[in-house]
Amino acid sequence: MADRSLLRVENLTTQFEIPAKGFLKKPLMLTAVNNVSFDLREGRTLGIVGESGCGKSTLGRSILRLLRAQKGRILWQGRNLLDLSDEEMRAARRDMQIIFQDPIASLDPRMTVGDIIAEPLTVFEPKLNRAQRAERVQEIMAAVGLVPEMINRYPHEFSGGQAQRIGIARAVITRPKLIICDEPVSALDVSIQGQVITLLRKLRKEFGLTLIFISHDLSVVRLISDDVLVLYLGKVVEAGDCATVFDKPAHPYTQALFSAAPIPDPKLARARQRIRLQGDPPSPLNPPPGCVFSPRCWKATDICRTEMPPTEQVRAGQSAACYHTEP
Numbered sequence: 001m002a003d004r005s006l007l008r009v010e011n012l013t014t015q016f017e018i019p020a021k022g023f024l025k026k027p028l029m030l031t032a033v034n035n036v037s038f039d040l041r042e043g044r045t046l047g048i049v050g051e052s053g054c055g056k057s058t059l060g061r062s063i064l065r066l067l068r069a070q071k072g073r074i075l076w077q078g079r080n081l082l083d084l085s086d087e088e089m090r091a092a093r094r095d096m097q098i099i100f101q102d103p104i105a106s107l108d109p110r111m112t113v114g115d116i117i118a119e120p121l122t123v124f125e126p127k128l129n130r131a132q133r134a135e136r137v138q139e140i141m142a143a144v145g146l147v148p149e150m151i152n153r154y155p156h157e158f159s160g161g162q163a164q165r166i167g168i169a170r171a172v173i174t175r176p177k178l179i180i181c182d183e184p185v186s187a188l189d190v191s192i193q194g195q196v197i198t199l200l201r202k203l204r205k206e207f208g209l210t211l212i213f214i215s216h217d218l219s220v221v222r223l224i225s226d227d228v229l230v231l232y233l234g235k236v237v238e239a240g241d242c243a244t245v246f247d248k249p250a251h252p253y254t255q256a257l258f259s260a261a262p263i264p265d266p267k268l269a270r271a272r273q274r275i276r277l278q279g280d281p282p283s284p285l286n287p288p289p290g291c292v293f294s295p296r297c298w299k300a301t302d303i304c305r306t307e308m309p310p311t312e313q314v315r316a317g318q319s320a321a322c323y324h325t326e327p
Helices: 054-061 086-095 113-124 129-141 148-150 160-171 188-205 218-224 242-247 252-259 266-269 302-306
Strands: 005-020 030-040 045-051 071-076 096-099 180-181 212-213 229-232 235-241 310-315 318-321
Touching: 005 054, 030 054, 030 071, 030 212, 030 235, 045 218, 054 096, 054 180, 054 212, 086 096, 086 113, 096 160, 096 252, 113 129, 113 148, 113 160, 113 235, 113 266, 129 148, 129 160, 160 188, 188 212, 188 218, 212 218, 218 242, 229 252, 235 242, 235 252, 235 310
Parallel strands: 045 212, 045 229, 096 180, 180 212
Antiparallel strands: 005 030, 005 071, 229 235, 235 318, 310 318
């Protein structure tokens, strides 16, 4: 496995302008991604977890510049993607693809499966003729577990799991370096989820892919990820290698999040102490001062409510932004 940095995100901030209620009032700024930084090495999988609305998908789309970040840098093989022109960014996307959450909605119902999967080839490899594109499509269909003879069928003729395999085939047909998986199994049955995860792991090894895996399902993230990033209200509260963070979570939010994850063993589930958070996450339009988790944190003290905690190393391979971590 390579140890070279493929993607480095530095202090990335993505905001949305929300029209204010009332005549002549200034619009409000919603900060969906707040000063996020991480380093992704080539060949590894980074899992991004957190509650709904924490900024996971916005972060993924900001990296691909499907959403425009206002601050920070996205260093892709040394180049800052935020400095590229639209034409340069389109060329860069050959090596950066995305798999969407809803497999059916992400496929054009008017196009055949063959045309859907071949679409990136028409953009990035226009010199290929129709026969060459069809050959490439059939090869990648076989690689993702689809029968190549289905090439002329339409999306509505496939199940959800098969439709997601079509989306995966479309994402990998150009042999990209990075694939952002935005909740790719959340809409699928549990049995199908395992099949898709196994497929992604196989393709990662076969094609040398680097993955960003966005999910709220912690068991899935643990199964596929090498590293993990925990987001809360757009901020990174904990990060590190997957085994360390899952086995010894340091931030109170991570501890609460992991305690809510289902355990298949009933005895272990009954014996585990559940951490129940009070209240709902604060509005990103009006985040609290200090630590954004402090209004719900049972460990919060006065300094937590007034000063943002710095991100510090807890142990080797693990860091957290908290004044009360447990090494």
